[in-house]
Amino acid sequence: MEDLFSTVDWSRGQFALTAIVHWLFVPLSIGLSLIVGIMESIWLKTGKERWKRMAKFWMLLFGINFACGVATGLILEFEFGTNWSNYSWFVGDIFGAPLAIEGIVAFFLESTFIAVMFFGWNRVSPRFHLAATWLTAIGVCLSAYWILVANAWMQYPVGMEFDPAQMRNVMVSFADVALSPVAVNKFFHTVLSGWVLGAVFVVGVSCWFLLKKSNVDFAKDSMKIASWVGLAGIVLTIWTGDGSAVQVARVQPMKLAAMEGLYDGCCGQGLVAFGIINPDKERTDDKPAILGEISIPKGLSVLANHDAGSFVPGINDIINGVAIGADGDTVNTVGYAERIARGKQAQQALREYDAARQAGDVAAMDAATEALKADFRYFGYGYLDSVDEAVPPVALTFYAFRVMVMGGGYLLLFFIVMLFLSYRKPKTLENKWVTFFGLLTIPVVWIVSEAGWVTAEMGRQPWTIEGLLPTRAAVSAISASSVQVTFWMFVVVFAGLMVAEVSIMTREIAKATRKDLMKD
Amino acid sequence: MNRNTFLGRAVSMYVDGFRGMTVGKRLWVIILVKLAILFLVFRLFFFPDLLQENYDNDADRADAVRRALTHGVGEKGIKTNN
Numbered sequence: 001m002e003d004l005f006s007t008v009d010w011s012r013g014q015f016a017l018t019a020i021v022h023w024l025f026v027p028l029s030i031g032l033s034l035i036v037g038i039m040e041s042i043w044l045k046t047g048k049e050r051w052k053r054m055a056k057f058w059m060l061l062f063g064i065n066f067a068c069g070v071a072t073g074l075i076l077e078f079e080f081g082t083n084w085s086n087y088s089w090f091v092g093d094i095f096g097a098p099l100a101i102e103g104i105v106a107f108f109l110e111s112t113f114i115a116v117m118f119f120g121w122n123r124v125s126p127r128f129h130l131a132a133t134w135l136t137a138i139g140v141c142l143s144a145y146w147i148l149v150a151n152a153w154m155q156y157p158v159g160m161e162f163d164p165a166q167m168r169n170v171m172v173s174f175a176d177v178a179l180s181p182v183a184v185n186k187f188f189h190t191v192l193s194g195w196v197l198g199a200v201f202v203v204g205v206s207c208w209f210l211l212k213k214s215n216v217d218f219a220k221d222s223m224k225i226a227s228w229v230g231l232a233g234i235v236l237t238i239w240t241g242d243g244s245a246v247q248v249a250r251v252q253p254m255k256l257a258a259m260e261g262l263y264d265g266c267c268g269q270g271l272v273a274f275g276i277i278n279p280d281k282e283r284t285d286d287k288p289a290i291l292g293e294i295s296i297p298k299g300l301s302v303l304a305n306h307d308a309g310s311f312v313p314g315i316n317d318i319i320n321g322v323a324i325g326a327d328g329d330t331v332n333t334v335g336y337a338e339r340i341a342r343g344k345q346a347q348q349a350l351r352e353y354d355a356a357r358q359a360g361d362v363a364a365m366d367a368a369t370e371a372l373k374a375d376f377r378y379f380g381y382g383y384l385d386s387v388d389e390a391v392p393p394v395a396l397t398f399y400a401f402r403v404m405v406m407g408g409g410y411l412l413l414f415f416i417v418m419l420f421l422s423y424r425k426p427k428t429l430e431n432k433w434v435t436f437f438g439l440l441t442i443p444v445v446w447i448v449s450e451a452g453w454v455t456a457e458m459g460r461q462p463w464t465i466e467g468l469l470p471t472r473a474a475v476s477a478i479s480a481s482s483v484q485v486t487f488w489m490f491v492v493v494f495a496g497l498m499v500a501e502v503s504i505m506t507r508e509i510a511k512a513t514r515k516d517l518m519k520d
Numbered sequence: 521m522n523r524n525t526f527l528g529r530a531v532s533m534y535v536d537g538f539r540g541m542t543v544g545k546r547l548w549v550i551i552l553v554k555l556a557i558l559f560l561v562f563r564l565f566f567f568p569d570l571l572q573e574n575y576d577n578d579a580d581r582a583d584a585v586r587r588a589l590t591h592g593v594g595e596k597g598i599k600t601n602n
Contacts, residue, residue, distance in 0.1 A: 067547035070594070078562060081569035089571055089585045119537025123529065167582035167589075247542055351590045357553065473589060476570055486566050493557060500550050508543060 008475045010483040011083040016457070018075050019198035021451055021494045025069025025277050027449055028146065030191055031198010032062040033137035042225075043128055050518050054222055055133075056121075058202060058515055059366070060508060063118060065116040068501035086472035087464050092168030094177060095150050098343070104147035111138035144194075145187050152183035155456070156251045162376050164353045164369055167216060167457045175231055185247055192233050193449055196411055199230030200445040204420055205509055207438030210430045214513040220429060225423045231415040244302070246419050247461075249304035249324050250468065251313070252474065255304030257315045258397040259290045260300055261489040264463065265314035265322075272402075277395040283315060283388060304328075315394075317358060319425050333437025334378070339467075343382025346375035380468040389470075392461040400454035414441055 036059045066087070077320070079090040079100070088095075098483030118130035153159075160169040173175060203226045209219035240357060248256045256262075261277055262269070275290035298308040305312070305328040310511035313322045321335035335344070349371035355365035384390055418438070421428050428434060461465060464474040538544070571581045 025563065064543065064547060067544075067551055071554055072550055074558060075562070078558075078567035081572065082567045085570040086585050086588050089581060090589070115537065116536060119533050119540075123533045164583070164586075166578070167585045301534075347590055350586065356584055385602065477588070478570070482566075486562070489566070493554075497550070497554065504546060504550075 003424060006311065007083075007478060007483060008472050010480050010487055011079070011475050014083065014138060014483055014487045015076065015079055017487065018072070018079065019453065019457075019491060021497075022069070022072040022076065022500075023450060024446065024454060025072060027064055027194035027197040028065045028142065028201055029062065029069060029140050029231070029429045030194030031196070031201065031233075032058055033066065033140050033198075035198055035202055035226055036062055038229065039133045039136045039222075040130050044130050048113070050218070050221070053517055054218060057218075057512060058222070059117060059133075061201075061205070061505060061516045063114075063226075063436050063497060064501065064505050064508065066114065067092075068504075072494075072497075075341060083476055083478065084464070084474050085476040085510065087469060089168055090469055090474070091153075091465065092160075092166070093171050094153055094157075094169050097171065098146040098149040098172070098178070099152075102143050104144045105139060105146065106323075110136055112145065112188075114141065115518075125140055144191055145183075147192055149178055149180070149183045152180050152186050154463075155186075155460055156182040157465055158181060158466060162372070162379075163351055164429065182247055182251060184241050185240060187499060189237060189244055189452075190427075193241060195233030196230050196237055197445045197449050197487055199226040199415070200411065200441050202226035204438050204442035207429075207435035208509060209431065209513060211435040212314060213430070213441070215517045218517045220422065220426055223418060223429065227415050227418040227422060228319055230375040230411070231419060234408060234412045234415060238412070241405075241408070245303045246306065249325060251315055253318050253323055254315065254392060255456075256395070257313065257318060258392040258459050259401040261394050261398045261492070262300070262314040263289050263311070263316050265312045265317050267301070267311045268298045268309050269300040269304075269312040270295030270297050271303060272398075273442045277294070277398055279395075283391065289394075315391055317463050319390070332372065334382070336390055339351055339381040340384050340387065342375040342378040343380060343384070345382075346372055346379045347382040349375070371405040380463060380465065381471050383470050383473045384462075387427040391460060391520060397455060398452045398458040400458060403451035404448055404455055407444060411441070411445060411448065 036055050039051050039055035040059065043049075043055060067290050071306060113132040113136040116129065117136055159171060159173040161172050163170045164170075175436075177183075203223050204224045205228070206219035209215045247258070248259075257265070260272055261275070263281075263283060271296050272290055274295040275295075278288055278291050281287050281289050300312050301310045302308050304310070307323065308329060310328055311324075311330045313324065317447050319336040321333050321338070323331055323333045325331040336419050349368045353365055353372060354370035356362075356368055381390070414437075418429075421434065462470040462472070464471050541548075571584065575584055577590045
């Protein structure tokens with residue numbers, strides 16, 4: 001095994017496993033907290049008791065999910081210190097500040113108001129309780145924001161300067177980091193996708209009630225609210241996804257090229273609607289990259305630049321230094337061979353800085369610092385032996401992107417149909433095929449949501465920090481076998497957690513089907 | 521504690537809330553077992569903060585990372601230990 005998977009691969013695998021498991025819980029908390037808030041608001045406005053009962057039931061499922069998800073994200077921080085110690089040090093306070101804010105927000109806002117949500121029904125006024133419910137929902141989103149700020153910085157590092165004395169990046173503009181356009185877009189895209197996931201969950205569980213012919217009115221009312229949330233969520237997710245594509249075309253063009261399996265770009269570039277990645281394709285040969293390709297004409301140009309005739313660079317173009325400028329125009333930038341050379345120069349300047357520091361030669365330290373500054377943006381390229389190492393895994397990125405986009409299209413249709421049936425043919429909702437599709441969509445939405453993250457994270461390989469630190473430089477000097485041990489321990493613990501959550505959740509849902517939720 | 525004060529009411533809300541929990545008790549067991557596994561097993565025995573443990577101060581940690589990032593990057597990563 002040691003020969004097959006290096007420490008880097010096992011550490012990446014472990015991080016991916018942990019992040020994927022963490023992301024099973026987070027979007028459901030985001031989506032359910034919103035739906036509960038809406039139901040409770042309707043109760044306060046209309047005074048109808050059934051909305052309160054509905055809010056209470058979905059709040060119970062929110063609580064189960066929240067409790068099972070607590071601290072799963074902490075494991076990622078453990079992994080930073082052990083598996084990724086060079087990275088942890090190198091990012092400096094850029095990562096520390098958002099994560100610290102997240103910790104404080106999560107602890108104080110969420111834990112305080114969650115207690116009021118669950119324990120305060122008969123203790124505080126209805127208005128105060130509603131405020132607590134919404135503040136919990138906002139707290140969940142704020143927590144997500146700071147984590148996404150940290151993630152966005154890795155994708156698009158801004159607002160910092162590298163200090164060779166401290167050997168870490170120092171934040172020079174908190175606003176640039178916190179309000180990075182990548183972070184803002186990522187936040188909305190991610191949170192809105194959480195609305196969609198929460199909505200599918202509510203529709204799916206409601207379908208279970210209908211299948212069991214239990215709490216029919218309760219289920220149909222829940223489906224109406226959830227379907228509106230889901231429809232709004234998916235439309236806005238698609239809209240922010242479009243914004244994300246424009247951004248990626250500018251700040252991570254290699255990711256976009258990998259998402260499309262595009263090696264040589266052109267003007268009026270089509271978007272692959274269907275195709276299979278050619279496993280024999282090499283970057284520089286003439287073989288087709290995609291087999292059985294069906295494309296939407298000019299689709300990628302529209303997606304990347306909102307201009308059907310615009311040029312979209314492929315992997316080879318990007319390696320040769322062709323990119324899209326801020327205004328969507330085609331520009332020549334530094335080619336990857338030169339980036340590698342300049343990265344090596346930056347690393348040499350760092351060595352010279354170190355030698356000067358040890359010799360106490362301040363002038364030489366200043367000169368080395370200036371040389372390092374000049375090429376620092378290519379620092380990470382110096383670790384690459386060839387330009388091919390800067391290309392992400394095309395097949396995985398390509399397929400993950402398609403799962404996300406096609407799944408998103410399915411979910412849009414799903415909510416439209418559910419809303420149509422809810423208002424025009426409510427009896428049809430009880431049809432077993434409709435309920436079957438509702439239930440089936442629960443795992444589908446999780447797969448789609450995780451596929452979005454796979455696209456974002458695999459598409460930025462080989463970087464932990466775009467252009468500055470590849471994974472092979474970020475990893476600690478630990479043995480692959482030690483990471484393997486903890487990897488499998490995580491598999492066991494996470495599997496146990498999942499069994500616990502699913503069993504408690506299903507038991508509560510099953511219990512609910514045996515009673516009248518509008519009365520009991 | 522006087523239940524008429526704000527603090528008293530807040531404390532009693534928590535105390536009565538925990539006492540009256542049904543599903544919540546199982547959830548708390550899960551949370552506590554999870555936290556115990558994370559901090560008493562994983563953190564203590566399997567996930568040391570390498571730089572924190574191996575070096576006494578930030579200057580030494582910076583030196584270690586500088587050495588690591590400027591020398592010997594290979595397939596197995598960078599040597600951070602002396």
